[in-house]
Amino acid sequence: MLIAGLAACGGDGGSGSGSSDDKITMGFAQVGAESGWRTANTKSIQEAAASAGIDLKFSDAQQKQENQIKAIRSYITQRVDIIAFSPVVESGWDTVLKEAKDANIPVILTDRAVDSKDTSLYKTFIGSDFIIEGERAGEWLKKEYEGKTDPVNIVELQGTTGAAPANDRKEGFAKVIGADPKFKVIASQTGDFTRAKGKEVMEAFLKANPKIDVLYAHNDDMGLGAIEAIEAAGKKPGVDIRIVTVDAVKDGMQALADGKINYIVECSPLLGPQLMDLAKKVVAGESVPQRVLTEETTFTQEQAKAALPERKY
Ligand code: AHR
Numbered sequence: 219m220l221i222a223g224l225a226a227c228g229g230d231g232g233s234g235s236g237s238s239d240d241k242i243t244m245g246f247a248q249v250g251a252e253s254g255w256r257t258a259n260t261k262s263i264q265e266a267a268a269s270a271g272i273d274l275k276f277s278d279a280q281q282k283q284e285n286q287i288k289a290i291r292s293y294i295t296q297r298v299d300i301i302a303f304s305p306v307v308e309s310g311w312d313t314v315l316k317e318a319k320d321a322n323i324p325v326i327l328t329d330r331a332v333d334s335k336d337t338s339l340y341k342t343f344i345g346s347d348f349i350i351e352g353e354r355a356g357e358w359l360k361k362e363y364e365g366k367t368d369p370v371n372i373v374e375l376q377g378t379t380g381a382a383p384a385n386d387r388k389e390g391f392a393k394v395i396g397a398d399p400k401f402k403v404i405a406s407q408t409g410d411f412t413r414a415k416g417k418e419v420m421e422a423f424l425k426a427n428p429k430i431d432v433l434y435a436h437n438d439d440m441g442l443g444a445i446e447a448i449e450a451a452g453k454k455p456g457v458d459i460r461i462v463t464v465d466a467v468k469d470g471m472q473a474l475a476d477g478k479i480n481y482i483v484e485c486s487p488l489l490g491p492q493l494m495d496l497a498k499k500v501v502a503g504e505s506v507p508q509r510v511l512t513e514e515t516t517f518t519q520e521q522a523k524a525a526l527p528e529r530k531y
Contacts, residue, residue, distance in 0.1 A: 245293025247303035258531035259487035266490025307380035352390020416440030438470025
């Protein structure tokens with residue numbers, strides 16, 4: 219579920235020259251297919267476009283910024299009515315966003331933010347607050363170890379280097395646990411949001427660190443890869459090493475229900491319907507909120523058992 223937030227931004231909207239019929243054409247530059255979350259997000263966007271009657275041109279950047287920039291430039295050349303994209307990393311977008319603006323093609327950011335100072339380069343941004351997600355993971359940890367004084371050794375699997383969810387989930391978590399000196403992040407490395415890299419990096423963490431109490435993984439997929447490494451090392455995930463992740467995709471929720479993960483902070487990938495509504499308004503020149511925030515929750519092992527039968531992704 220999504221809620222609109224903050225101030226409305228300019229309704230001068232306008233679009234590229236677009237197609238000759240009434241159908242809106244959207245160019246969407248996706249990050250890649252790195253995780254279960256991303257697969258669900260792509261499905262949500264494709265299904266929502268079909269049911270909103272929007273002609274979707276879709277590209278997969280395979281987690282590479284240069285591929286996304288190429289895709290956006292090609293959408294500008296094709297004179298789509300609107301461009302939407304989920305930026306792989308936060309920085310380095312000003313030039314291509316300016317090209318879209320100069321071509322009078324509006325842009326919507328979905329899922330991830332850019333660090334451009336000039337917010338007129340895009341019409342709106344729909345997605346989660348990743349700092350809050352990191353804080354929620356930290357709050358859970360604080361509660362788990364309340365009243366205890368022994369050092370807690372934490373390893374962190376970060377998302378893709380430079381990506382907004384990697385930066386912000388790290389920041390939010392560090393802010394919450396930083397106030398208590400018993401929490402020590404003894405290793406922190408990127409696992410690129412993938413299962414394979416999560417496993418590989420966790421194997422290295424296990425070899426280098428004899429005492430790991432907690433794993434904080436920036437997404438379920440890296441956590442699931444790490445679980446394989448922990449089991450291969452003869453340890454019990456969720457018991458010998460406590461695990462907190464972000465996303466709450468089905469596989470993650472299953473591992474949580476099975477006791478292999480201890481807590482999941484939800485991040486919703488179901489952005490498609492709201493994106494299509496916003497796109498229609500922007501193309502029609504109507505005002506839209508500058509920020510549309512995704513509403514999310516958290517899951518304990520018991521809550522995961524209850525939610526799993528209804529989980530859509
Ligand atoms: O940007 C959202 C993040 O990207 C998800 O948490 C992660 O699974 C995905 O790859």
